[in-house]
Amino acid sequence: MVSSNTTAGYAAGRDASVPRYSTGIAKVVNSALYRHTLGAAVESRIGRIILLAGVPLIWLIMLHVGPIYQMLKISLMSHYPVQPGVESHFTFDNYAIFFSESLYFTPLIKSFIFATAATAITLVVVYPVAYYVAKVVKPEGRSKALLLLLVPFWAGELIRTFSVIMLLANRGAVNVLLREIGLIDRPIPMLYTSFSLGFGLVYLICLYMLLPLYSAIEKIPSQYLDAAADLGAGPFTRFRRIILPLSKDGIVSGCSLVFLTCIGVFATPMLLGGPNTVLFPETISGFFHGASDKWPVGAAFALIMLVTALITAGIFMRLVGGKKRSAF
Amino acid sequence: MRNMFSDAPRTTLTAFYWAFLLYLLLPLTLMMAMSFKDANFVAFPIGDWTLDWYAKVMQDKQFLEACLYSVMIAAASTLAATTLGTWIAMLIVAEGIKGQVIIFALACLPAVVPGMISAISMRIFISTIDMPTGTAAIILGHTVHAVPFVVVMALTRLRSMPGNLVDAARDLGADSVVAFFRVTLPYLGPALVGGMIFCVLLSIDDFVRTFFLGGYRPTLPMLIFAKVQGGMSPEINAMATLVLVVTAAVGLYAEYLTRRARTR
Structure with a gap:
């Protein structure tokens, strides 16, 4: 906890809702662009969750699970890459070849x-x-x-x-x-x-x-x-x-x-x-x-x-x- | 207290350690020594020392281009992997998110899948999204490979971080994004730099993913592979020695950084 004395000192002479930063980051944080995009997003709980979880979850599902899933899918197809005129159908033959x-x-x-x-x-x-x-x-x-x-x-x-x-x-x-x-x-x-x-x-x-x-x-x-x-x-x-x-x-x-x-x-x-x-x-x-x-x-x-x-x-x-x- | 261990096992263990170290270093030392030899084959004693092979390697345009290409791929995939890995680690330590165990397991998946299978599944994946093989595909493959290591390193550091640092930033009016960039990221700094260097080494060393995802432009490991398949030559010795010296120096520096991060 910050002592009330310091808080009062900080708050004096500026808008209480806008934090003051000592470096160039203030320009970014106080810019209209930031406040209408990221700044607005982190205001709400949903926005924070999307910001935190969106990219990681998409990456994990697309690129950590995706390749294995696609491999599974193709292993059950009769033809791949699919050529024109050839129908690919569901099959277990590819696995059977291994044991044959x-x-x-x-x-x-x-x-x-x-x-x-x-x-x-x-x-x-x-x-x-x-x-x-x-x-x-x-x-x-x-x-x-x-x-x-x-x-x-x-x-x-x-x-x-x-x-x-x-x-x-x-x-x-x-x-x-x-x-x-x-x-x-x-x-x-x-x-x-x-x-x-x-x-x-x-x-x-x-x-x-x-x-x-x-x-x-x-x-x-x-x-x-x-x-x-x-x-x-x-x-x-x-x-x-x-x-x-x-x-x-x-x-x-x-x-x-x-x-x-x-x-x-x-x-x-x-x-x-x-x-x-x-x-x-x-x-x-x-x-x-x-x-x-x-x-x-x-x-x-x-x-x-x-x-x-x-x-x-x-x-x-x-x-x-x-x-x-x-x-x- | 230490003399509790009788001397015989201690001496044996010491001898064993040095023998093991010799086993590890002998082949590499031999390789380095032979790179200075003037003849075309292995022989003892080395006799006339020469730097000709190095001169030859330094003029080898193919080698220099492969180095440059490898470094470029390593830089791009490291940047991507560090960003994503840190992001995922932040998600795992975040409060009020369910299923962190599952997220962690998913994040570690590429580290558990054997290299060959990871390469094959990536090859299939890029073909299903109609992405051509080549630079972008290699970078993607290397990034997937490196992310788990960044996640683990960032997590270790995040878990040792005092929670009140971020709380203090928030009390002082920083929103989550600002708190991350001003407090969490600087705290993670040293661990991340160590992790980044590790990613670079991982990418520069990778052969199997590049082999399946790459086009005709060879990376460093692919060039060495092609040359080794062609048989022994002092030129490979010189090339490998150069690469070894540079990567070992970089690795040593990373080790120093992570050690410092741990003790600070």
Whole structure:
């Protein structure tokens, strides 16, 4: 509350209904244009609600829900883009195609295997790192220790993928080094295999795991660990009974984030994978290039992938987290 | 209190951390080192150092144009995403609005949908509204991608804002619009700048959306993709190193800003 003295001072010598501003904003607020448009709108409750909610709601419905809705709609059409003379009708055939051919079925399975494996490996590898930064490093050094880990994150997807190629190619660093030492005569083919793809995926996404785990572990009060140690719990018991259960939220959101990112990665599998590692995104993309009449099938496949991925992530959240949580 | 942890796990964890850091940095360091090498392939030791590849990249018109195009798209989509994201966050924290949970879930939807599917659905969407592929479509796609991150960052900052600041402004006669621009927006400032830089990096890095929504004019990731598909070359090393150095500097600055915003 402003004291009556000040209010009186402010009100003196001017129209009480028009606030006085110290800067150029007064020109805007007191201009006829403002007072008849925005100024008038915020006078009423309805006007304020429209001003506050109008644009956000239109955006959310049009562009956050719209694309998914259109994809659903087209996946149920027999033809799209509609050509003159061809009637499009309602059909489930596009979904049936998926189950009819192993050519389509296998890439999805492979995508899931790669995403699950990459998530599991990332969790196991990154957890000790997150724990180290959150609990072992002294508080002053934490942001530095974290920042060092974030540097590769700024390199971007393609640059990191390329650096993995430099490492694993037949004339890449690992093979050159092994040959210099004399361990091998002929380069080991590592690129364009499941190994290079797995390596690349883990390299690409491990930082998405780090931040959720770090913030969950950091929140665990150190006194809990001290108390447990006082009561005779060894390092392993402390980890299993205190740290692991209390960092569950971080594990759940980190794993969901990594899994969902991994499943939607497009460029990395194309560059690091070979003919044996065609993943589902590549399969889907095939329907959108060339003969454009396959769009409905592509849309149906994309939806199959979206639904299975979200269900998998949802089941995981239920199983581990116990309660429903958003990815953030 | 800290010596409660016996030394063996501590040493192991420390070693593990440095090993992990080495794993993260080794491929990139290698890439950067090779960009100074005068031969056309990877070999050790590097031997003769050269800046020829950089000279070549700096004269590469295609590369410079792609950089410019990427920056333009990033600027436009960041501006749009920041405005929309802040607006949505304001709606979520507003009093007397129902269904905030649903609005928040909708706002986060694009962050949960895998990149590939988001790109495909956007491609279908722009075709249903008869929008051609190209610059506008890419900007739209990148904006949708970035909005959830702005919303989350703005929300975190808004929730830590003392409610009486806006009340005070209102008591002094400011209407909602003025109170937003004079009080809330300056308070959000540092968090928003951090969020904007994050959006820029997100947009410059994006490949899959650009791949499906773009025309023939390549953005930076598309150019790098095309070159990488053509095989290894020191020119890519130099190009990637340049991009990496610039984006890392920008990212570091953003990190510094958000950190300052959090401590202030």
